[in-house]
Amino acid sequence: xxAIQNPLAIRLESCAKTFPDGTRALEPLHLEIAAGxxxxxxxxxxxxxxxxxxxxAGLEEPDAGGRVLFDGQDVTRLAIExxxxxxxxxxxxxxxxxxxxxxxxxxLRIRKLPAADIRARLTEMLAMMRIEKLADRRIDQLSGxxxxxVALARALAVRPRxxxxxxxxxxxxxxxxxxxxxxxxxxxxxxxxxxxxxxHDQAEAMALGDRIVVMEHGRVAQVxxxxxxxxxPATRFVADFIGTMNRLSGRIEGGVFACxxxxxxxxxxxxxxxxxxxxxxxxxxxxxxxxxxxxxxxAAFFLGDRTRLFVEVGEARPLVVESSERRDFSHGETVGLExxxxxxxxx
Amino acid sequence: MAAESGxxxxxxxxxxxxxxxxxxxxxxxxxxxxxxxxxxxxxGALGWAAYASIVTNANYFSSLxxxxxxxxxxxxxxxxxxxITGVFLQRHKFFGNAALVAMLTFPLAFPGVVIGxxxxxLAGRQGLIGNISQMLGADKLVFAYSMAGLFTGYVYFSIPRxxxxxxxxxxxxxxxxxxxxxSLGASPLRVALDVIIPxxxxxxxxxxxxxxxxxxxxxxxxFTLATRINVLPMTIYTEFTLSANIxxxxxxxxxxxxxxxxxxxxxxxxxxxxxxxAG
Amino acid sequence: xxxxxxxLFWLQLGxxxxxxxxxxVPVILSIxxxxxxxxxxxxxxxxxxxxxxxxxxxxxxTIFRSIWxxxxxxxxxxxxxxxxxxxxxxxxxxxARIIEELMVMPxxxxxxxxxxALIVAYGGLAGxxxxxxxxxxxxxxxxxxFMVRSVLAVLSAVDLQTLEEGAASLGAGFWTRFFTVVLPxxxxxxxxxxxxxxxxxxxxxxxxxxxxxxLTKTLPVGLADAYASLRLEVGSAYTLVFFxxxxxxxxxxxxFSRPRHQLHAKPxxx
Numbered sequence: 001x002x003a004i005q006n007p008l009a010i011r012l013e014s015c016a017k018t019f020p021d022g023t024r025a026l027e028p029l030h031l032e033i034a035a036g037x038x039x040x041x042x043x044x045x046x047x048x049x050x051x052x053x054x055x056x057a058g059l060e061e062p063d064a065g066g067r068v069l070f071d072g073q074d075v076t077r078l079a080i081e082x083x084x085x086x087x088x089x090x091x092x093x094x095x096x097x098x099x100x101x102x103x104x105x106x107x108l109r110i111r112k113l114p115a116a117d118i119r120a121r122l123t124e125m126l127a128m129m130r131i132e133k134l135a136d137r138r139i140d141q142l143s144g145x146x147x148x149x150v151a152l153a154r155a156l157a158v159r160p161r162x163x164x165x166x167x168x169x170x171x172x173x174x175x176x177x178x179x180x181x182x183x184x185x186x187x188x189x190x191x192x193x194x195x196x197x198x199x200h201d202q203a204e205a206m207a208l209g210d211r212i213v214v215m216e217h218g219r220v221a222q223v224x225x226x227x228x229x230x231x232x233p234a235t236r237f238v239a240d241f242i243g244t245m246n247r248l249s250g251r252i253e254g255g256v257f258a259c260x261x262x263x264x265x266x267x268x269x270x271x272x273x274x275x276x277x278x279x280x281x282x283x284x285x286x287x288x289x290x291x292x293x294x295x296x297x298x299a300a301f302f303l304g305d306r307t308r309l310f311v312e313v314g315e316a317r318p319l320v321v322e323s324s325e326r327r328d329f330s331h332g333e334t335v336g337l338e339x340x341x342x343x344x345x346x347x
Numbered sequence: 348m349a350a351e352s353g354x355x356x357x358x359x360x361x362x363x364x365x366x367x368x369x370x371x372x373x374x375x376x377x378x379x380x381x382x383x384x385x386x387x388x389x390x391g392a393l394g395w396a397a398y399a400s401i402v403t404n405a406n407y408f409s410s411l412x413x414x415x416x417x418x419x420x421x422x423x424x425x426x427x428x429x430x431i432t433g434v435f436l437q438r439h440k441f442f443g444n445a446a447l448v449a450m451l452t453f454p455l456a457f458p459g460v461v462i463g464x465x466x467x468x469l470a471g472r473q474g475l476i477g478n479i480s481q482m483l484g485a486d487k488l489v490f491a492y493s494m495a496g497l498f499t500g501y502v503y504f505s506i507p508r509x510x511x512x513x514x515x516x517x518x519x520x521x522x523x524x525x526x527x528x529x530s531l532g533a534s535p536l537r538v539a540l541d542v543i544i545p546x547x548x549x550x551x552x553x554x555x556x557x558x559x560x561x562x563x564x565x566x567x568x569x570f571t572l573a574t575r576i577n578v579l580p581m582t583i584y585t586e587f588t589l590s591a592n593i594x595x596x597x598x599x600x601x602x603x604x605x606x607x608x609x610x611x612x613x614x615x616x617x618x619x620x621x622x623x624x625a626g
Numbered sequence: 627x628x629x630x631x632x633x634l635f636w637l638q639l640g641x642x643x644x645x646x647x648x649x650x651v652p653v654i655l656s657i658x659x660x661x662x663x664x665x666x667x668x669x670x671x672x673x674x675x676x677x678x679x680x681x682x683x684x685x686x687x688t689i690f691r692s693i694w695x696x697x698x699x700x701x702x703x704x705x706x707x708x709x710x711x712x713x714x715x716x717x718x719x720x721x722a723r724i725i726e727e728l729m730v731m732p733x734x735x736x737x738x739x740x741x742x743a744l745i746v747a748y749g750g751l752a753g754x755x756x757x758x759x760x761x762x763x764x765x766x767x768x769x770x771x772f773m774v775r776s777v778l779a780v781l782s783a784v785d786l787q788t789l790e791e792g793a794a795s796l797g798a799g800f801w802t803r804f805f806t807v808v809l810p811x812x813x814x815x816x817x818x819x820x821x822x823x824x825x826x827x828x829x830x831x832x833x834x835x836x837x838x839x840x841l842t843k844t845l846p847v848g849l850a851d852a853y854a855s856l857r858l859e860v861g862s863a864y865t866l867v868f869f870x871x872x873x874x875x876x877x878x879x880x881x882f883s884r885p886r887h888q889l890h891a892k893p894x895x896x
Contacts, residue, residue, distance in 0.1 A: 468659075
């Protein structure tokens with residue numbers, strides 16, 4: 001797999017989108033996407049991520065004042081046919097009237113490449129996506145995973161300068177999703193192509209993205225590397241959307257955080273009402289006697305390598321704690337809890 | 348407020364270009380002639396009063412009543428016949444079912460003139476029914492050339508259309524409603540009256556309206572069964588050909604068209620597509 | 627769940643058989659009449675093809691003219707109707723609905739009215755009035771909505787927008803997309819529509835009777851002539867010829883409108 005030449009750098013300036021029926025799908029967005037980067041737009045449905053992708057693709061035009069630049073060139077008014085971006089759709093958009101080979105070769109035929117070149121490129125694509133045997137099959141004979149591979153092959157066959165993927169794995173079942181996610185990740189890295197990936201699955205986003213753009217209600221909530229987003233969510237929404245987040249509400253006074261479950265040392269500014277957030281991996285089950293916090297087990301799920309516990313501590317929601325202790329936890333059992341205070345967040 | 352994007356605007360122009368041939372054809376050969384027809388209708392001896400003559404003129408009025416009457420009776424009879432046979436064939440699978448369905452929908456494409464001939468075969472002077480009645484000792488029963496014959500013909504071409512709609516609608520009925528009724532003790536008759544027929548009401552309404560409109564506008568059948576029959580399409584025809592009263596014919600046919608269009612528009616709001624008004 | 631075949635079943639079956647015979651018996655009678663020597667004497671007078679031959683020698687031109695007009699009608703509805711269906715599939719707004727309503731009008735109103743309108747508008751153009759194209763125009767007006775509806779149904783079932791966006795992302799412009807992606811994917815709609823158009827055109831009478839001249843007779847027009855003026859056997863033989871033409875079309879139409887289950891192989895597992 002040869003890396004592509006000249007990956008695209010994309011810049012969005014003040015791109016907003018209001019649809020003819022009045023819906024405000026996107027608030028003015030500024031974003032720089034580096035050449036060769038894989039950037040993931042993540043958020044719930046209706047957050048504006050697909051609209052942003054379609055603006056980059058050229059399927060939608062931003063409201064007046066918005067600009068889209070490819071390597072510094074203004075392409076805002078350029079139709080998608082001329083932008084040379086590869087696009088992979090959630091429903092694949094494979095042409096039912098053509099075979100797999102004809103689908104993959106479609107873009108090349110449009111560009112009027114010589115037949116020999118088309119054949120060579122086709123062989124290369126089939127090998128890259130490992131679908132050589134499917135060349136003459138009709139689309140309705142393919143499974144979901146096979147269709148997705150054909151869709152990728154078709155988009156990459158024309159050597160696009162950027163690859164746009166609109167929730168490509170959403171329609172597949174869980175196991176297939178994992179397999180294909182790995183393949184797509186490997187593919188994007190080895191090609192070095194600029195990739196814009198849209199998904200609502202935060203696990204997918206964290207696995208694939210060099211950077212993640214978390215969106216909510218048409219606005220950007222946070223942009224950053226997966227680790228930053230996970231460890232230091234900028235808003236409540238991001239904290240809740242990415243992974244699981246535990247909360248404890250209480251008071252801080254004299255260097256101590258006091259709540260219904262107990263108290264522990266924490267150097268935060270004194271406050272009468274405060275909420276701290278932390279990940280399940282930052283709280284542990286310890287011996288009950290010396291534990292700073294205590295709670296009762298509401299539910300315990302044995303996951304094989306660990307047990308996921310839901311512990312009631314008098315908050316609105318139980319805390320999620322994971323334990324690798326090789327014992328059974330019974331419902332109603334009192335357990336001791338210890339928090340790793342340096343990873344606490346206040347938002 | 349976002350304006351339509353440039354891409355959509357470019358596409359709209361191309362789409363308009365694709366629609367243009369059909370549009371030009373339609374305007375040239377339907378809209379403009381219809382306008383002309385309307386104008387001609389008001390250009391005769393009676394002027395614009397010609398449009399009211401369908402109720403003011405005794406002849407035309409009785410013709411209108413006869414037309415509406417036979418159409419109404421046809422619709423009633425067809426709905427009952429097609430209702431029973433359609434539900435029966437859809438619900439019961441037995442050997443020969445498909446053959447019966449094929450036989451019942453076979454006359455779908457017959458022009459009215461052929462159906463008129465079928466009626467003659469059944470009830471004409473050498474018709475089957477006449478021969479049978481004669482064999483049974485009574486008078487030879489000949490009714491093809493009267494309103495009874497027209498009614499027979501109208502029912503003949505209406506049954507295939509309505510049956511198709513009824514069968515499609517029956518397929519979509521939820522059998523659980525009938526099972527619930529039966530579990531509460533309802534007899535088959537009650538189930539039919541309380542569950543099946545109300546469930547098929549939209550289909551009956553839409554196909555009934557189509558049946559009615561088709562019967563009102565039918566020409567070929569009446570034409571074949573001789574000109575003694577006084578229905579509106581025949582009246583229009585004789586005004587046009589025998590009396591050369593083009594203005595009257597134009598006015599009457601415009602009114603006839605408006606009536607059938609209105610009935611079918613009502614049917615379309617109740618259900619989906621419409622069927623040919625041939626016959 | 628096996629249903630016991632009660633009295634009700636047999637009553638309904640009997641009724642259905644009665645209705646079937648009401649529809650089919652005259653057809654059989656007329657077919658028989660067309661090949662019997664003397665209808666009044668019945669089958670005992672022997673079978674013959676002379677009536678059919680008489681029809682052929684006297685009316686073969688009507689048969690060919692009907693076929694010719696039906697095919698010409700098909701071509702016209704394809705050229706006019708398929709692009710129109712595409713437009714209606716792409717823009718599903720209020721204007722599109724109005725256009726559809728207008729287009730359906732020649733079907734909603736009696737053929738008599740449409741024909742009369744054509745005559746008062748263009749009857750003065752002698753060349754046009756006496757040509758087969760005059761009849762063709764009426765047929766196209768009547769059959770166009772069926773072609774459009776048929777193609778529109780297929781296009782609405784396919785995710786047209788995503789397919790076109792996929793093609794556009796690969797560089798295909800408007801016309802390229804239309805010919806390489808849109809048209810091939812409404813093939814089944816075009817075929818069903820074509821069958822409908824041809825069947826309706828061959829059987830059209832109400833309009834054609836007013837639009838025809840002695841030199842431009844179609845098969846149904848000839849039938850009306852024969853019923854009125856010739857003996858029963860000839861009219862029956864003529865009807866028989868009509869049946870022979872229309873039955874294959876009807877069978878093809880019925881076969882086409884059957885629900886399509888798994889016409890393609892199931893997708894293989896990964």
